[in-house]
Amino acid sequence: MAGRNVAMREAIRRALQEEMRRDENVFVMGEEVAYWQGTHRVTRGFLEEFGERRVRDTPISEMAIGGVAVGAAMAGLRPVAEFMTINFAFLALDAIANHAGKVRYFFDGMFKVPLVYRAASGWGNQATASHSHSPEPIFAHFPGVYVGCPSNSMDAYGMLKASIRDDNPVLFTESIALYPKPGPMPDDEDTDYLIPIGKGDIKREGTDVTLVAYARGVDWALGAARQLAREGVEAEVVDLRWLRPLDMDLVYRSFKKTNRCVIVEESLPMYSFGSEIAALLQENMFDYMDAPIKRVAAEDVPLPYSKEIELLALPDAQKVVDAVKEIV
Amino acid sequence: MASPSKEMLLDWYRQMVLIREFEETCHRLYEEKRITGVYMHLYSGHEASGVGSMAALRPSDHVITAYRDHGIALILGMDPGAVMAEMMGKKTGSSGGKGGSMHLASAEHNFWGGYAIVGGHLPLAAGIALEARYRGSDDVTMTYVGDGATNNGYFHESLNMSSIWDLPVVWIIENNGYGMGTEVDRASGQIELHRKAEAYGIKSFGRVNGQDALEVYDIATQAVDYARNHGPVVVEHVTYRYRGHGVSDKQYDAREDMSAELREWMECREPIKILRDQILKKHKGVKATLASHEEEARRIVKAAVEFAEASELPKSYQELFQNTYVNSNLVHKTDMSVGAGSD
Ligand SMILES: Cc1ncc(C[n+]2csc(CCOP(=O)(O)OP(=O)(O)O)c2C)c(N)n1
Ligand SMILES: [Mg+2]
Numbered sequence: 001m002a003g004r005n006v007a008m009r010e011a012i013r014r015a016l017q018e019e020m021r022r023d024e025n026v027f028v029m030g031e032e033v034a035y036w037q038g039t040h041r042v043t044r045g046f047l048e049e050f051g052e053r054r055v056r057d058t059p060i061s062e063m064a065i066g067g068v069a070v071g072a073a074m075a076g077l078r079p080v081a082e083f084m085t086i087n088f089a090f091l092a093l094d095a096i097a098n099h100a101g102k103v104r105y106f107f108d109g110m111f112k113v114p115l116v117y118r119a120a121s122g123w124g125n126q127a128t129a130s131h132s133h134s135p136e137p138i139f140a141h142f143p144g145v146y147v148g149c150p151s152n153s154m155d156a157y158g159m160l161k162a163s164i165r166d167d168n169p170v171l172f173t174e175s176i177a178l179y180p181k182p183g184p185m186p187d188d189e190d191t192d193y194l195i196p197i198g199k200g201d202i203k204r205e206g207t208d209v210t211l212v213a214y215a216r217g218v219d220w221a222l223g224a225a226r227q228l229a230r231e232g233v234e235a236e237v238v239d240l241r242w243l244r245p246l247d248m249d250l251v252y253r254s255f256k257k258t259n260r261c262v263i264v265e266e267s268l269p270m271y272s273f274g275s276e277i278a279a280l281l282q283e284n285m286f287d288y289m290d291a292p293i294k295r296v297a298a299e300d301v302p303l304p305y306s307k308e309i310e311l312l313a314l315p316d317a318q319k320v321v322d323a324v325k326e327i328v
Numbered sequence: 329m330a331s332p333s334k335e336m337l338l339d340w341y342r343q344m345v346l347i348r349e350f351e352e353t354c355h356r357l358y359e360e361k362r363i364t365g366v367y368m369h370l371y372s373g374h375e376a377s378g379v380g381s382m383a384a385l386r387p388s389d390h391v392i393t394a395y396r397d398h399g400i401a402l403i404l405g406m407d408p409g410a411v412m413a414e415m416m417g418k419k420t421g422s423s424g425g426k427g428g429s430m431h432l433a434s435a436e437h438n439f440w441g442g443y444a445i446v447g448g449h450l451p452l453a454a455g456i457a458l459e460a461r462y463r464g465s466d467d468v469t470m471t472y473v474g475d476g477a478t479n480n481g482y483f484h485e486s487l488n489m490s491s492i493w494d495l496p497v498v499w500i501i502e503n504n505g506y507g508m509g510t511e512v513d514r515a516s517g518q519i520e521l522h523r524k525a526e527a528y529g530i531k532s533f534g535r536v537n538g539q540d541a542l543e544v545y546d547i548a549t550q551a552v553d554y555a556r557n558h559g560p561v562v563v564e565h566v567t568y569r570y571r572g573h574g575v576s577d578k579q580y581d582a583r584e585d586m587s588a589e590l591r592e593w594m595e596c597r598e599p600i601k602i603l604r605d606q607i608l609k610k611h612k613g614v615k616a617t618l619a620s621h622e623e624e625a626r627r628i629v630k631a632a633v634e635f636a637e638a639s640e641l642p643k644s645y646q647e648l649f650q651n652t653y654v655n656s657n658l659v660h661k662t663d664m665s666v667g668a669g670s671d
Contacts, residue, residue: 032510036509059476060480305425312645
């Protein structure tokens with residue numbers, strides 16, 4: 001029996017809770033995660049169940065949150081460190097890029113760093129420039145750290161569990177816009193439901209164009225696919241789920257069938273997810289390419305507060321439809 | 329002890345009732361969805377902290393703060409209409425609708441802005457003070473920082489640098505007891521926050537009752553004088569936020585013991601009432617003036633709302649891209665063609 005529909009927020013909460021029950025070494029730390037039950041309510045009930053030793057409120061000290069997690073992981077714990085939003089993870093970028101992702105390498109395998117950084121991501125609702133980032137590709141730039149970005153409840157559940165159980169550092173992003181979105185879950189008994197790190201997924205089959213996306217972009221791609229279907233265009237939607245490692249084989253298989261591709265992301269367009277996928281496609285799939293690769297992303301501008309121009313800057317399903325129509 | 333004139337005291341009263349009226353109106357407009365968005369942090373309860381300390385400045389001095397910035401903007405004399413229009417994201421807003429509640433600023437008033445990344449404005453403050461030091465000016469940079477922000481690396485690096493370079497910064501810690509939902513003693517190993525100055529060899533003027541504008545002013549005049557002539561100083565204002573952390577973070581104000589605590593502050597340590605009593609004790613025949621300031625605050629804020637609501641939203645790509653760079657016509661659209669922006 002398939003599990004009931006739950007919001008993505010609840011799926012993440014459940015995955016984390018079950019992993020903490022399973023493994024004593026897993027603990028959470030972050031701003032407002034304990035007494036206030038998490039800014040996004042992901043750690044609701046955790047303090048009561050696991051106590052202060054394993055559910056730790058931190059000061060507003062992102063640099064330390066990032067680095068303390070690395071040290072604790074090297075020493076044998078399995079920290080799940082929360083950045084209230086990914087905007088604040090920029091302050092910890094050094095710990096993430098230079099230490100989480102590199103200590104194993106520069107000590108030639110002497111240590112492992114089994115940690116997960118969780119961060120709420122994305123923009124909208126007039127959060128304004130410094131609180132309006134979807135910078136997953138920045139974190140995926142650095143070898144040594146995996147990056148997971150789920151698009152629905154079931155994936156979030158299986159991906160977070162896999163991240164916690166993996167011996168490598170994982171940056172796990174959670175689209176704020178998707179937190180309330182309900183979706184099916186694995187069977188209640190299946191607490192070992194894992195989505196392997198680096199495994200993408202076909203969210204919709206189609207023959208005419210491949211839409212490659214992750215996280216919130218998947219919803220825009222699926223929305224566009226429904227609209228295109230009414231006009232006789234069948235889009236295949238590839239949800240990569242992980243920005244590192246990238247499941248390019250899945251993209252290539254789809255592309256060999258459709259010969260056309262639009263890449264969809266919430267992030268900024270330059271040096272982006274779209275840039276990377278497009279580059280790999282042209283290098284490896286040149287013979288299968290029937291049209292230019294198109295990219296749909298946010299506009300290349302800081303996000304404004306004012307609501308109408310904020311919407312102008314953001315991608316949506318219609319922008320995906322428009323891009324597809326340029327190449328089919 | 330510095331003793332402000334009757335005119336000064338009445339003017340502080342004018343500023344404080346204007347801030348309160350403005351903030352409570354913002355709160356109501358947010359509830360009514362006439363102001364939208366997710367972030368708006370009100371200065372209600374903090375009035376004496378800003379008013380008393382900024383009264384020690386001269387116009388050429390500099391001011392910078394975090395996102396709880398409406399009160400600071402109004403004290404500096406920014407147009408309430410332009411500030412309210414900014415809340416609504418209008419073209420006529422003080423930042424053209426680009427910044428919103430957390431990003432008010434006014435070059436004309438040497439107000440270098442409100443900033444939304446906790447602690448992020450602190451090195452900027454040191455940089456602004458560096459410019460003054462560099463050119464041999466004795467203008468000071470009045471810098472407001474929350475209790476929670478004093479646990480961030482930005483705070484420590486900025487204080488230290490201001491110390492070794494003798495930068496004329498007045499670091500004012502507005503200790504309102506909480507950073508979001510976290511009490512000071514759960515976040516900071518040193519709970520007398522002003523003592524963090526000691527670690528960097530910075531002079532501290534200690535802890536001040538931030539609800540008493542006269543006391544705030546008294547210490548601020550000494551602190552400003554010290555910063556002008558020597559180097560950085562730290563002052564801690566003990567204050568309280570009446571409207572919780574921010575409009576969309578209601579969970580942090582819902583707790584039972586917090587509402588009792590809030591009542592206690594509002595009844596016993598209400599900054600506007602404290603100032604009013606001080607004025608009435610010292611000066612005769614001012615009741616009518618106090619009443620007219622209250623009346624005037626309501627009129628000004630009502631007019632500000634009308635102005636803001638009648639103003640237009642920015643809607644074009646040109647407005648979206650404008651001011652990304654000094655020469656914005658080199659911006660890129662998503663399709664990588666040259667974009668529509670220009671200055
Ligand atoms: C670097 C960073 N981390 C976290 C946040 C989220 N956040 C916004 S305000 C705030 C609390 C700050 O408290 P305090 O410095 O005491 O200022 P107050 O709001 O009380 O005026 C937090 C954690 C942020 N904006 N920036
Ligand atoms: Mg505070």
